[in-house]
Amino acid sequence: MSFDYLLNKINAAGLEHEPFSHLYIKDFFNNQHFSQITAAPEIALRARDSDGQLFDELFEAGYKIIEFPGCITNKDTYINWHRVKGTKQKHNNTACEGFGVTLRLMSASTPFISELMQFINGQQLQEVLAAKFGIDLDDVFYDSGIQKYLDGYEISPHPDIRRKALTYMVNINPGPGSEEKEHHTHYLVFRDAYKYVQAYWEGHPEAERCWVPWNWCDTRKMQRENNSIVIFSPTNLTMHGVKARYDHLSNQRTQLYGNLWYHVQTVTSHPEWEDFVISQAEPKLTTSIKSKVKSVVPVSMRDFIRSHIPGGKHVARKF
Known part of the structure; x- marks a missing residue:
């Protein structure tokens, strides 16, 4: 089954500029493909009654806990925190209130999802993404996957680190009503009182960009639409963040997610938000x-x- 039409959609899409330059495509997959994705047993997991049962279901479906910003990798630590959610967390960035767990699908049981994984990991998609944003593929390496993010996942506003050349996110959330749930990506701008942070990043390319508190920024757009893709090349303006507060036992925040990363690390200092x-x-x-x-x-x-x-x-x- 061919996914080549997705490459054509990316090639044909024009940049949007609010709140920063990015590609945004609604109805990315055709209806038949999107229905197959969201109905696949790897995506639409069975509803469970507890976090422990949910993890068992995820592992059985082929998911593995991965290292990911805003997350921890210890299942038991997460379950204990989630049981008394609202207690102060000590495992995430100080700009955040919570933390979560991210799991990536490592193997697919259905041929359709297996073919989809081959496509998103394939050379053709990488070439189209790199060409669209003027990136030399020789300068970067690629990672991608199908991921689920559990309740509490939080990454406060940030523009992405300088080593990231490109990122994309496709919402493939199973179950009804996903657009109304509070687990979507915010796209933001700095409030006037904190724009000096952006000015510092602009004048100091050797300094890494950091996460900042939510109240330093205002949300201008949210990627709530299912079957939508956002693609951008990080700059000092590409502020985005997620604060997931939802019931994950029936269905989970699910995305196709991918990045291009520069081979060469150029930063020499790492100021945090407290330094500003x-x-x-x-x-x-x-x-x-x-x-x-x-x-x-x-x-x-x-x-x-x-x-x-x-x-x-x-x-x-x-x-």
């Missing part, structure tokens, strides 16, 4: 933190703060 907190009252800044922030604030950022942020002149004078 510069608007606190003077007594609350310890000497070490203040000096650390001051050392990473270039003159160009101070000028940006003065000209773009309410009260910026007062903040910038401290530095």
Whole structure:
């Protein structure tokens, strides 16, 4: 069964620019294919009564827990946390409130899903994605898969690390009503008071980009539509995040997910969001933190703060 028409859709799609440059295609798969995907036993798992039963079902279907941002890999730790959800987590980024588990389908039991996995891992798709965004395939390597994300999964707003050349996400959620559930990707912009962080990333390509708190950004778009794909090449503007709060026992957030990664790592420093907190009252800044922030604030950022942020002149004078 051919999926070549998907390559044609990607080639023909035009870029959207709100809130940043990306491809967005609704009804990515044709109706027949999408119905087969969401009805396949690897995707539409049987409803279970407990987290333990759900993990058993996932493992039996061919899924494996993987290392993934915003997640832990210990099943028992997750189950214990989820039982008393709302307790403070210690396993995720400090910009987040929760954490989850991501599982990737390692083997398919149905021929149709097996063929789909071959397609998303195939050379043709990689070539089309790279060409669409002007990426040299010799500079990158590829990873992709079918993934499920359990309740609590959270990755706060971030633009993706500099080593990522491209990312795509296709919603293939089984079960009715998935579009109304709270587990979809947010596409965001920095609030004016925090745009100096973006200015810093722009002026310091050697510094890694980090996750930031949710209240530093505003959501402009959400990818709620089932059978939709979003593709973009990360820049300092490509802020996105997920906060999954939903009942995963009947059906789970499910995606086709893939990335192109640069072979060469170019960053030499890794400032975290706490390093960018510069608007606190003077007594609350310890000497070490203040000096650390001051050392990473270039003159160009101070000028940006003065000209773009309410009260910026007062903040910038401290530095």
